[in-house]
Amino acid sequence: MTIVVNDNSLRIEQLQLGSFGTNAYILLCRETKESVVVDAPAEADKLIARLKGTTPRYILLTHSHLDHIGALDQLRSELKIPLAAHAADSGVLSSPPEIMLRDGDTVDFGKIQVAVWHTPGHTPGSLCFRTGNYLLSGDTLFPGGPGKTRTPAEFAQIVKSITEKIFTLDGSTQVYSGHGEPTILKKEKDEFRIFSSHPHRPDLCGDVLWLTT
């Protein structure tokens, strides 16, 4: 467990869980002690233990790949709080989310507001969550590159999500991904600029890194 943000109003904890080391995040309103959980990779007991002393309000899902939902059923049954996800990523869940999120929605907990962005590409229903200067990017944007895509059309779509949505944020935005360490948006914008400054084969997709692809 790492505390990645601790400002006057908000604390964000990062927990790497399960055999894929997938990141879950706990966002805590410091004033009201209300919290939300972002993704439920595995090891539900660890997540639930970290929520002790807080009032959990929602489980937010960046997308429904298996390495992000391994603990979801246990979390839902023990915490009894609404799950919020995008409809296009809800089909594989064992029961539908209580809240279907759409681009432009806002999720409130305590004094904190979280903006919901639909960023398809890695999956059709991938979401990013932004609060203040912090972006939880799921598997849409990692340090050094986009999330994995299976087709050139998906790759084009994830690049569009990144450049037309995520890159509208200030370079000082801190990015917390579904895997790996945090990054700063300026670095990702700079690396993408290098990537886009030279041609790429039209069938490009898969695991892409801005600087070496």
Ligand SMILES: [Zn+2]
């Ligand atoms: Zn994924």
Ligand SMILES: [Zn+2]
């Ligand atoms: Zn993942």
